[in-house]
Amino acid sequence: MNRILVTGGAGFVGSHLCERLLNEGNEVICLDNYFTGQKRNIEHLMGNHYFEIIRHDVTMPFFIEVDQIYNLACPASPIHYQHNPIKTVKTSVMGAVNMLGLAKRINAKILQASTSEVYGDPKIHPQTEDYWGHVNPIGTRSCYDEGKRVAETLFVNYHRQNNVKIKIIRIFNTYGPRMHPNDGRVVSNFIVQALEGKNITVYGEGNQTRSFQYVEDLINGMTKMMATGDDFTGPVNVGNPGEFTILELAQKVIDIIGSKSKIVFEDLPSDDPMQRQPDITLAKSKLGWEPKIKLDEGLKRTIEFFDNLLKEER
Ligand code: NAD
Ligand code: UDP
Numbered sequence: 001m002n003r004i005l006v007t008g009g010a011g012f013v014g015s016h017l018c019e020r021l022l023n024e025g026n027e028v029i030c031l032d033n034y035f036t037g038q039k040r041n042i043e044h045l046m047g048n049h050y051f052e053i054i055r056h057d058v059t060m061p062f063f064i065e066v067d068q069i070y071n072l073a074c075p076a077s078p079i080h081y082q083h084n085p086i087k088t089v090k091t092s093v094m095g096a097v098n099m100l101g102l103a104k105r106i107n108a109k110i111l112q113a114s115t116s117e118v119y120g121d122p123k124i125h126p127q128t129e130d131y132w133g134h135v136n137p138i139g140t141r142s143c144y145d146e147g148k149r150v151a152e153t154l155f156v157n158y159h160r161q162n163n164v165k166i167k168i169i170r171i172f173n174t175y176g177p178r179m180h181p182n183d184g185r186v187v188s189n190f191i192v193q194a195l196e197g198k199n200i201t202v203y204g205e206g207n208q209t210r211s212f213q214y215v216e217d218l219i220n221g222m223t224k225m226m227a228t229g230d231d232f233t234g235p236v237n238v239g240n241p242g243e244f245t246i247l248e249l250a251q252k253v254i255d256i257i258g259s260k261s262k263i264v265f266e267d268l269p270s271d272d273p274m275q276r277q278p279d280i281t282l283a284k285s286k287l288g289w290e291p292k293i294k295l296d297e298g299l300k301r302t303i304e305f306f307d308n309l310l311k312e313e314r
Helices: 012-023 085-106 142-162 186-195 215-226 246-257 281-287 295-313
Strands: 003-007 027-032 051-055 068-071 109-115 166-171 200-203 209-211 236-238 243-245 263-266
Touching: 003 012, 012 027, 012 215, 068 085, 068 215, 085 109, 085 142, 109 142, 109 215, 142 166, 166 215, 186 200, 186 246, 186 295, 200 246, 209 246, 215 236, 215 281, 236 281, 243 246, 246 263, 246 295
Parallel strands: 003 027, 003 068, 027 051, 068 109, 109 166, 166 236, 200 263
Antiparallel strands: 209 243
């Protein structure tokens, strides 16, 4: 049994990770400031004696004895990370400093939830880990993109300078149950709009692409990465190579739900990347991992979650 700290554990991905780690027989400490996370995401774990919750902000130092740290604390949806961009940078950068300092002190393994956003609006396609990216350092997305890039820099330097056992994964767009219904991300927006019979808001012409990964696949990749030997630090892409235009996604959601919603076109936000698709050759060879859940199947499971949630709220 390992004792494991999960920062951002009450969020969408974090809550699935806490659940998995507990199911595998570990002791889990979930740290969160509830900026975008919710207690209801982890409510079902609260009776477990091996689960502990701590309200804390990662921009402040934190001391605990654990074997492993998963550093997920950071808002991930553009509307949330742009709400207070300075705080977003602080969360990524000071959060990384504080968690790496802790890992160094207690000799814990630490995994960083980095992002495909480090590639920005990519000029190579699909994206491989050796691509340095194309990021606007002063754009509206930079608080997130550059914050995550500096976090990667901190991770590799704590490793080089202090031998901290680091793991970096670059997560591509992930969806599934427990996404916040109002967090503005495309999958949750489209599903909620289609279930409520409202217009489906496609930004731009909808020909930008994303590759959507079901959350269970991500958790498999994340835990496999943590289990690799200390010599493999990453970064490694963890995503589903299935690439879809946003318009295709809108149509799929409408078809699966059988919704009467109409597609409407709205302004494309600034610096919105045109394409995104992971090359997962490295993950296949180093982690023995590849995603299993196809978009249609993952959407069905996610739609069921939102359908129940909306019924509860009515
Ligand atoms: P989320 O917003 O649901 O979860 C983030 C969690 O971090 C929330 O519970 C939030 O309250 C917490 N948090 C935010 N700031 C904090 C702070 N200063 N101190 C303590 N807790 C704080 O987002 P998610 O989709 O679950 O993303 C989890 C992680 O994975 C993030 O680091 C994100 O950047 C990364 N990621 C996610 C995706 C995706 O598609 N979901 C893609 C790439 C990377
Ligand atoms: N998007 C959209 N309609 C929405 C929400 C998002 O067309 O209601 C688009 C958005 O412009 C982007 C893509 O969907 O091109 C993915 O957006 P999301 O915020 O989910 O993730 P990210 O841009 O960070 O990949």
